């Protein structure tokens with residue numbers, strides 16, 4: 001049974017929004033995220049869903065985001081591709097120094113380079129059934145419409161519900177039935 005580290009009270013399990021900064025992205029919000037909330041004080045923690053399927057959902061949204069990629073996005077994509085700075089530079093025909101400048105926001109990625117990156121993300125990070133010609137076309141259209149504007153990236157809301165394993169939901173429902181207070185939780 002896990003208890004609050006601050007006051008040793010039990011946690012209550014609930015659902016709510018969680019800003020998913022663990023992803024390295026400041027603008028991704030998981031809705032319907034399982035949260036453990038101390039019944040006595042203000043401590044709370046998120047029970048994060050399956051990282052793998054969640055990651056694909058984030059990539060799907062990023063591909064279509066109607067704003068230019070920022071440093072945190074570029075770093076997230078490079079890490080998702082499991083590439084070093086050198087390898088990532090090779091993929092985009094640039095230098096490791098330039099990659100570092102993008103990630104630290106000392107310079108912006110050229111629009112055509114970003115288009116190339118988004119198209120690579122489709123082929124390298126999406127499951128084959130999603131990496132279609134239509135997706136390429138859609139992403140190219142997003143980039144074309146974007147022009148050279150500098151809009152901030154809006155919050156991307158992702159429903160976490162679909163990314164928890166079935167066992168988590170079953171366990172949760174059992175708990176709710178057996179113990180409406182929910183003051184257990186050995187997760």
Ligand SMILES: [Zn+2]
Nearest residue numbers: 004007038041
């Ligand atoms: Zn507490």
